[in-house]
Amino acid sequence: MTLPKAVLQNLKKVIRDPKRLLTREEDLLSYGYDASFGFYRPDLVVQVLSSEETAAVMKLANRYKLPVTPRGQASSLSGGPLPVKGGIVLDVSQWNQKLVIDPEDLVAIVSPGVITAAIDDAAAAYGLMYAPDPGSSHFSTIGGNLAENSGGPRCLKYGVTKDYVIGLEVVTPQGEVIHTGGRTVKNVSGYDLTKLIVGSEGTLGIITEAVLRLVPRPPATRTLMVSFNHFVDSGRMVTKILTSGILPSKIEMMDQASIRAVEAYRPLGLPIDSEAILLIQLDGHPAAIDEEMLKIEEIAKQLDAREVKDAATEEEAKELWKARKLVSPAIVRHKPTKISEDATVPRSKIPEFCRRLQQIKEKYKIDLVVFGHAGDGNLHPNIICDKRNKQEMGRVEQAIQAIFSAALELGGTLSGEHGIGTMKSAFMAQEFSQETLDMMERIKHAWDPNHILNPGKIFPEPGVKLVLSE
Numbered sequence: 317m318t319l320p321k322a323v324l325q326n327l328k329k330v331i332r333d334p335k336r337l338l339t340r341e342e343d344l345l346s347y348g349y350d351a352s353f354g355f356y357r358p359d360l361v362v363q364v365l366s367s368e369e370t371a372a373v374m375k376l377a378n379r380y381k382l383p384v385t386p387r388g389q390a391s392s393l394s395g396g397p398l399p400v401k402g403g404i405v406l407d408v409s410q411w412n413q414k415l416v417i418d419p420e421d422l423v424a425i426v427s428p429g430v431i432t433a434a435i436d437d438a439a440a441a442y443g444l445m446y447a448p449d450p451g452s453s454h455f456s457t458i459g460g461n462l463a464e465n466s467g468g469p470r471c472l473k474y475g476v477t478k479d480y481v482i483g484l485e486v487v488t489p490q491g492e493v494i495h496t497g498g499r500t501v502k503n504v505s506g507y508d509l510t511k512l513i514v515g516s517e518g519t520l521g522i523i524t525e526a527v528l529r530l531v532p533r534p535p536a537t538r539t540l541m542v543s544f545n546h547f548v549d550s551g552r553m554v555t556k557i558l559t560s561g562i563l564p565s566k567i568e569m570m571d572q573a574s575i576r577a578v579e580a581y582r583p584l585g586l587p588i589d590s591e592a593i594l595l596i597q598l599d600g601h602p603a604a605i606d607e608e609m610l611k612i613e614e615i616a617k618q619l620d621a622r623e624v625k626d627a628a629t630e631e632e633a634k635e636l637w638k639a640r641k642l643v644s645p646a647i648v649r650h651k652p653t654k655i656s657e658d659a660t661v662p663r664s665k666i667p668e669f670c671r672r673l674q675q676i677k678e679k680y681k682i683d684l685v686v687f688g689h690a691g692d693g694n695l696h697p698n699i700i701c702d703k704r705n706k707q708e709m710g711r712v713e714q715a716i717q718a719i720f721s722a723a724l725e726l727g728g729t730l731s732g733e734h735g736i737g738t739m740k741s742a743f744m745a746q747e748f749s750q751e752t753l754d755m756m757e758r759i760k761h762a763w764d765p766n767h768i769l770n771p772g773k774i775f776p777e778p779g780v781k782l783v784l785s786e
């Protein structure tokens with residue numbers, strides 16, 4: 317796409333620092349990727365630092381009907397920040413100056429480029445916690461988390477990003493600045509536009525400021541690892557724990573392929589001959605934790621688990637959680653392409669989903685690694701492959717289709733937290749009726765009549781199927 321000359325001239329009047337208007341080929345190329353699959357070159361990158369700048373860019377783009385794709389740190393696993401129709405990438409990652417904690421209202425007020433973990437760190441100084449903790453919390457932005465409604469291990473007990481946002485400032489695709497919600501925990505005035513924007517994957521508006529709810533930090537935590545001879549038993553254990561009256565703050569699963577990959581990458585003493593492990597964190601009052609610990613040991617015994625290992629020190633607990641964080645880098649060492657799914661099933665169906673994933677792995681002869689937020693029914697089946705190998709990618713496409721079908725048949729959803737983006741839009745008609753999709757499209761049209769904001773995402777485009785081979 318060739319940008320009209322007037323666009324760049326006008327942008328120079330809005331963005332006074334030329335370093336924040338990126339046109340060099342090497343910059344455009346590096347903005348063509350995210351953490352998923354595929355490459356799309358933008359025509360221009362604009363780094364914004366205020367609502368005024370953002371509104372001015374949007375007004376201009378709307379006038380010239382230019383596609384605009386918002387972008388945080390591009391850690392998306394669904395293709396969300398990829399400029400699939402070219403045009404402008406609106407980079408908000410440099411806009412990280414505002415991070416205010418109000419300990420009396422129990423809120424944080426943040427600009428969109430703030431790194432998520434920094435919010436929790438700042439809250440900790442007041443004995444408070446920002447609960448959502450995606451695995452990427454040390455490098456993803458709060459704007460990206462809000463746009464994707466991100467989850468994380470701690471969300472099992474505390475809820476996901478949408479449960480912690482009470483107010484937003486948003487720039488609309490037509491360049492208006494609007495405010496939704498506010499600073500109160502309760503607010504039922506008018507339609508809840510805050511919740512509509514959260515999870516809209518950057519297709520309805522650009523989040524320029526957020527008011528986030530904080531909660532008291534729990535006084536104590538305890539981490540344990542339970543290992544299993546059979547993968548499906550780890551799924552059974554999750555269901556049994558969650559129906560026993562205990563609500564751990566985290567239950568994460570790693571299958572044998574992820575255990576072995578981590579041990580090969582950085583030996584941490586994980587049980588490589590176990591078919592799966594669960595990493596569990598309990599939090600709350602120390603006496604309550606002791607009781608819950610006994611219950612978990614009892615459940616593990618009933619299921620014939622191999623071992624329950626209680627982390628004796630904070631250091632040991634940190635090592636166990638490090639193992640979980642290392643899965644992603646560890647599994648890509650033997651093949652270059654990682655396709656990370658996040659299909660999610662109701663909790664009662666976790667054992668059956670584990671069984672189906674095993675069958676899919678065998679049927680399509682794929683390298684399938686399963687780990688993730690098992691307590692939420694949100695497993696991460698990751699397929700490790702080589703996108704240059706056409707034959708293999710054909711099998712991978714079929715396996716992905718089978719994973720989505722299995723999750724939907726079990727009453728689940730295509731995406732628990734990574735979003736639809738480009739990677740799953742072809743499957744939306746499997747989850748939603750035409751009437752439901754039409755309603756979503758009408759909402760999109762009301763916000764963005766010229767369809768300039770993050771086009772090519774979420775909605776299935778006629779005739780476009782998932783094709784992974786190059």
Ligand SMILES: Cc1cc2nc3c(=O)[nH]c(=O)nc-3n(C[C@H](O)[C@H](O)[C@H](O)COP(=O)(O)OP(=O)(O)OC[C@H]3O[C@@H](n4cnc5c(N)ncnc54)[C@H](O)[C@@H]3O)c2cc1C
Nearest residue numbers: 388389390391392396451452457459460463466467518523
């Ligand atoms: C190793 C690894 C682990 C991960 N673990 C998790 C996990 O545990 N849980 C989870 O949910 N995700 C996880 N992710 C996925 C990813 O980190 C999240 O989706 C994250 O929220 C993306 O944030 P970002 O700043 O990188 O946004 P980007 O990837 O840049 O953008 C994501 C989407 O948000 C939109 N967007 C960005 N900023 C704004 C804004 N200010 N206003 C409007 N729209 C905006 C973009 O257009 C895009 O659609 C993981 C990714 C990796 C690589």
